[in-house]
Amino acid sequence: MTAGTPRPLVRIRGLRKSFGTHRVLDGVDLDVPEGSVTVLLGPSGSGKSTLLRCVNHLERPDAGFVEVAGEIIGYRHHAGRLHELPSRAVTRQRAQVGMVFQQFNLFPHLTVLENLVEAPVAVRGLAKAAAAERGRDLLARVGLAGRESAYPRELSGGQQQRVAIARALAMEPRLLLFDEPTSALDPELVGEVLAVIRDLARTGMTMIVVTHEIGFAREVADTAVFLDAGRIVESGAPADVLDRPSNERAQAFLSAVL
Ligand code: ADP
Ligand code: MG
Numbered sequence: 001m002t003a004g005t006p007r008p009l010v011r012i013r014g015l016r017k018s019f020g021t022h023r024v025l026d027g028v029d030l031d032v033p034e035g036s037v038t039v040l041l042g043p044s045g046s047g048k049s050t051l052l053r054c055v056n057h058l059e060r061p062d063a064g065f066v067e068v069a070g071e072i073i074g075y076r077h078h079a080g081r082l083h084e085l086p087s088r089a090v091t092r093q094r095a096q097v098g099m100v101f102q103q104f105n106l107f108p109h110l111t112v113l114e115n116l117v118e119a120p121v122a123v124r125g126l127a128k129a130a131a132a133e134r135g136r137d138l139l140a141r142v143g144l145a146g147r148e149s150a151y152p153r154e155l156s157g158g159q160q161q162r163v164a165i166a167r168a169l170a171m172e173p174r175l176l177l178f179d180e181p182t183s184a185l186d187p188e189l190v191g192e193v194l195a196v197i198r199d200l201a202r203t204g205m206t207m208i209v210v211t212h213e214i215g216f217a218r219e220v221a222d223t224a225v226f227l228d229a230g231r232i233v234e235s236g237a238p239a240d241v242l243d244r245p246s247n248e249r250a251q252a253f254l255s256a257v258l
Contacts, residue, residue: 007070009034009175009206010055014064017050017230024050026230027064032175032223035204039217039238042227043253048210051227052177055208056097057090068097069174095123098168102180104160106152112139112163113148116170124171131170138166142196158189165196176200178209212257218242226250 010032017025024047032038040048053059055066057074066073073093075082106115116135120126139145142162152160161181168176182190194216201207201220211217217224217238224241226234233247245251
């Protein structure tokens with residue numbers, strides 16, 4: 001590695017994953033530099049969610065690896081081989097990686113603030129009062145100051161997704177993964193969620209975002225990656241990938257969503 005080139009926060013190498021005989025990821029290599037935003041595009045079924053889930057070890061790769069902050073997710077090197085990590089170590093690794101899903105997945109029986117306090121207390125051993133204070137700050141940051149005592153069902157989809165983002169931030173992750181964070185929202189609520197993600201990009205949060213919001217990708221992404229049938233077929237600056245794709249499948253997909 002050249003001196004002065006920092007090691008990327010995320011390094012994915014030779015990642016393969018099959019379900020039965022269906023090869024869903026077919027040798028994915030990807031670097032995500034610290035502080036950068038990577039937008040992941042591709043048709044339905046191309047393996048986008050599976051790729052994100054491998055980064056969080058919600059799926060176990062068949063081959064290859066994901067490294068975050070210099071640690072292989074789910075495994076460690078010993079005597080030239082990879083050995084599976086105990087679940088406690090995986091839990092510790094996962095705490096560094098926040099994930100926001102299409103369906104907000106808030107705990108319905110907990111208030112907004114309780115949703116934010118739960119994991120920092122249970123997983124990181126933070127004192128409840130400190131977690132609550134941080135939770136209030138994060139709610140203000142996503143524009144939801146004053147809604148601490150509301151239950152998720154009392155909020156709009158856009159507000160729930162902003163709570164989900166605040167909940168992910170409450171763990172102080174080094175990396176945030178978004179899996180189609182606005183796809184379940186009514187069109188008029190998409191903007192408020194994208195605004196929060198845009199704001200996070202400005203503060204230097206490292207993110208991988210699966211989205212079909214091309215305008216957002218063009219504006220916020222440092223790198224755009226196009227996945228087709230489990231392979232990265234285009235990768236580069238958003239202007240190149242989105243406006244001048246050389247791959248035929250990428251051309252067809254992008255002309256359909258633009
Ligand atoms: P995308 O997010 O790009 O739409 P996914 O990663 O969700 O794609 O899925 C890629 C393919 O893998 C799809 O054909 C899907 O049906 C299949 N798949 C995903 N998860 C599973 C699973 N747990 N069991 C079997 N097949 C799966
Ligand atoms: Mg998906």
